[in-house]
Amino acid sequence: MKRIVVISDLQVPYHDPKALKNVISFIGEWQPDELYQIGDLNDYETPSRWNEGTRREYSQQVRKESEKTKRDVFEPIRSVYDGPFGILEGNHDLRPRTYLSAKAPALAEYADDFHFSRLLDFDGFGIDLIPAFHKVGPDTALIHGHEIKGLSSIAGTTAYGHASKATTNVVMGHTHRLGIRRHGPSHLGGMRWGFEVGHLCDPKKMGYLGPGAVANWQSGFGILYVGDHDVSPVAVDVRRDASFVVEGIRYGRVMRGAGGRFAKRGDS
Numbered sequence: 001m002k003r004i005v006v007i008s009d010l011q012v013p014y015h016d017p018k019a020l021k022n023v024i025s026f027i028g029e030w031q032p033d034e035l036y037q038i039g040d041l042n043d044y045e046t047p048s049r050w051n052e053g054t055r056r057e058y059s060q061q062v063r064k065e066s067e068k069t070k071r072d073v074f075e076p077i078r079s080v081y082d083g084p085f086g087i088l089e090g091n092h093d094l095r096p097r098t099y100l101s102a103k104a105p106a107l108a109e110y111a112d113d114f115h116f117s118r119l120l121d122f123d124g125f126g127i128d129l130i131p132a133f134h135k136v137g138p139d140t141a142l143i144h145g146h147e148i149k150g151l152s153s154i155a156g157t158t159a160y161g162h163a164s165k166a167t168t169n170v171v172m173g174h175t176h177r178l179g180i181r182r183h184g185p186s187h188l189g190g191m192r193w194g195f196e197v198g199h200l201c202d203p204k205k206m207g208y209l210g211p212g213a214v215a216n217w218q219s220g221f222g223i224l225y226v227g228d229h230d231v232s233p234v235a236v237d238v239r240r241d242a243s244f245v246v247e248g249i250r251y252g253r254v255m256r257g258a259g260g261r262f263a264k265r266g267d268s
Contacts, residue, residue, distance in 0.1 A: 004136060005032040006222035008197040009173045011043035011092060012069045016202040016219070018242040020073070022252035023200065023221060028080025030246070035083060036130065038173035038197055038222075039090030039144030042069055042116060047099035048092075062096050066119040074125045086130040089116065090174065091146040133166065137226035141166065145174025145196075153216055155179025159194025169231065171195045171222060178218035178235050195233040197222035220244070 005027060010020065027035060046061045077085065097114040100107060112118070117129045133141045145158065148165060152158045156179030163170040164183075169192060178198030184191040198220030209215055219238040223246065224231050238244045243252035 002033045002137070002226040003030070004034045004036065004224040004226060005030070006142070006171060006197050006224065007035070007037040007200065008178075008221045009038065009040040009090065009176060009199045009201060010073065011040050011199075011201050011206075012073065013065055014043050014201050014205040015072075016200055016238075016242065017072070018252075019200045019219060019238050021076075022238075022242050022244065024076045024080065026244075026246065026251045027077065029251075031081065031083070032223075033083065034136070035077070035081060035085045036136070036142060037085075037087040038142065038171070039088040039146075040092040040173060041073070041087055041090065041120075042066065043092050044095040044116075047095050062114075062119065066116075069120055070125070074120070074127070078125055082126075084128070085126065086128040086134070087117075087122070088130045088132065088134070088142060088144045088173075090144040133168075136171070136224060137231035138229055140169040140171065140224070140226075140231040143170060143172050145172035151175060153177075154181075155218060156181035156194055156196055159196045160192070161194065163192055163194040169193050169195075169233075171197065171224065171233065173197055173199070176201070176215070176217035178220040178237065180233050180235055193233065195222060195235070198235070198238070200238065 007023065042065055044062060044065065046056055046059045093116040097111040100114050101111050122129060132143045132147045135141050148162045150161055155177035158175050159170050159172045160181035162172065175196050176199035177196045180193055180195045182191055182193040198218045200219060203209055203215055203217065220236050223234040223236060236244050236246060241255035243250055243254050
């Protein structure tokens, strides 16, 4: 049976470095048959509509953030895993070339040079750019999630809605929620499911969330067990201490005190 790991939205530089480190360590130990990142790998906040007309619009961060992704994500992954690695394009990854086309139309012919796959040197790292609705197993496809309209606040429901429209099981990111929703009689072979793989961001770094950085998001990533006739999705919860459990093994350092309460990372 093929084993696939799906890394959730990172939105570098707003990722959770401890969680990312633990996931990469897990990938190195587990050695999946295939590895995917579901999109919104980078945030690319500065060339976005949210900064239009503000000082942030003039902040030159794209190159710096691209180099950070290569240094903090690609290099560590490729140091422990040399298998197939594919990445989808998310709506945040689109920002540099969308901005160029919208704000400098005379230069729009160079927009492809600002594609995130070039900014991040996919070729140099042996990474494939994966199209939306990429088939990963029987009746199962990957998308980032922005390709189809409609969002639900209930984890798994957006993916299930997309799966119903696309008439295939859907694995997606975009919502930052972690969950699987199913419908139909599995014993009759009619089950349809949608899987949202969560996120690996640090909400406290995201100023646009406001005070407290409160959002209905769940940290985690996805695993797919792919057989000849079906795909079994597994949602992996990443805890506040950045640890998680796969197949009965905990990865990452447990940071909890008396009574199982989470300890502050600075106390470890």
